[in-house]
Amino acid sequence: MPSGRTHDRLTWIGMPLVGFTASALTRDWRWGVIASSSFGIGGFLLSPDLDTPLSLPYYRWGWLRGIWLPYQKTFSHRSFWTHGPMVGTTIRLLYLSLWLGLGLGFVAGVASCTGQLPLIQEWLRRWQGINWRWGVAIALGLELSALLHVTSDFVVSQWRRWRR
Numbered sequence: 001m002p003s004g005r006t007h008d009r010l011t012w013i014g015m016p017l018v019g020f021t022a023s024a025l026t027r028d029w030r031w032g033v034i035a036s037s038s039f040g041i042g043g044f045l046l047s048p049d050l051d052t053p054l055s056l057p058y059y060r061w062g063w064l065r066g067i068w069l070p071y072q073k074t075f076s077h078r079s080f081w082t083h084g085p086m087v088g089t090t091i092r093l094l095y096l097s098l099w100l101g102l103g104l105g106f107v108a109g110v111a112s113c114t115g116q117l118p119l120i121q122e123w124l125r126r127w128q129g130i131n132w133r134w135g136v137a138i139a140l141g142l143e144l145s146a147l148l149h150v151t152s153d154f155v156v157s158q159w160r161r162w163r164r
């Protein structure tokens, strides 16, 4: 499998390509920015290699990286559930939203104790008004970077086998 640095390099190369392609296809540079930044987030922070403690994306989560420990315990490294096309990204997003839900619940609990709940409700209401197409563009960017990751994992391991 390629090293974390190789995955990082490929992500850096892919970001402008994805950005230009998305801008050209939609004739709107904003879609390019959304697609290329979610591609970058997918490569640097939400990579399929979050399934191992020996990965750069895992360390990039800093003090929050503990949230990925149950994920690593549940799925073995390079299994279908973390590296499978579509499946990997979907599971990671669901897993992350579980933690987001927990975090939001905690914040809401603190807010209701301190009488700040209307502030949270206002914030949630704003999120409802968000363009759903953004979500699709973000999901596509994340999935593209996961596909690049899986492909480079496959190509490098085949090449190593062939060289032996």
Ligand SMILES: [Zn+2]
Binding pocket: 001, 048, 049, 078, 083, 149, 153
């Ligand atoms: Zn991998």
